[in-house]
Amino acid sequence: MDRISWDQYFMAQSHLLSLRSTCPRLMVGATIVRDKRIIAGGYNGSVSGEAHCLDDGCMVVDNHCIRTIHAEINALLQCSKFGVPTEGSELYVTHFPCVHCSKSIIQAGIQRVYYAKEYKNDPYAEQIFQAAGVDLIAVELDEAILDRKYQDKLNLTVSLLKELEKTDVSEDVLQDLLQQTRSIYTKS
Ligand SMILES: [Zn+2]
Ligand SMILES: [Zn+2]
Numbered sequence: 001m002d003r004i005s006w007d008q009y010f011m012a013q014s015h016l017l018s019l020r021s022t023c024p025r026l027m028v029g030a031t032i033v034r035d036k037r038i039i040a041g042g043y044n045g046s047v048s049g050e051a052h053c054l055d056d057g058c059m060v061v062d063n064h065c066i067r068t069i070h071a072e073i074n075a076l077l078q079c080s081k082f083g084v085p086t087e088g089s090e091l092y093v094t095h096f097p098c099v100h101c102s103k104s105i106i107q108a109g110i111q112r113v114y115y116a117k118e119y120k121n122d123p124y125a126e127q128i129f130q131a132a133g134v135d136l137i138a139v140e141l142d143e144a145i146l147d148r149k150y151q152d153k154l155n156l157t158v159s160l161l162k163e164l165e166k167t168d169v170s171e172d173v174l175q176d177l178l179q180q181t182r183s184i185y186t187k188s
Pocket of ligand 1: 057065067
């Protein structure tokens with residue numbers, strides 16, 4: 001089996017972190033990497049000890065949930081709390097950073113930002129990243145790398161559909177199943 005690339009490895013880590021998010025509005029994960037080592041990680045959640053959006057609901061002001069600290073900031077604060085330099089490091093994040101996080105990312109000396117999904121990309125954020133010489137690189141997570149039985153499942157599904165084709169199942173039902181199979185087994 002092939003080894004996964006560093007980009008996929010760090011991006012998978014950020015997606016794993018996003019599953020710890022406490023705000024249902026958007027689940028974000030961020031990983032800070034230096035010299036191919038993970039130095040910090042974060043997800044969007046409340047200040048330690050405070051209520052979680054998942055339990056008490058979001059606190060929405062001007063269409064933003066103000067209860068949470070964003071994933072990127074939480075990762076940077078972890079570095080600040082434990083005295084870990086971020087100069088020249090790289091960030092892997094599940095969603096394109098908001099303008100506030102973008103400013104902090106630049107100011108912390110992060111050199112490269114890998115993001116999995118475009119998300120309300122702020123033109124000012126893009127402008128200051130460019131001016132600061134921070135590279136922005138889109139890296140989609142290939143979820144198949146996390147599923148070691150991916151190929152077996154695909155092969156089994158294809159053979160099941162072929163067997164089904166031999167029966168008197170209606171063309172509509174078959175097409176619908178083929179469509180669902182494609183959407184599950186194709187990269188999103
Ligand atoms: Zn919230
Ligand atoms: Zn943010």
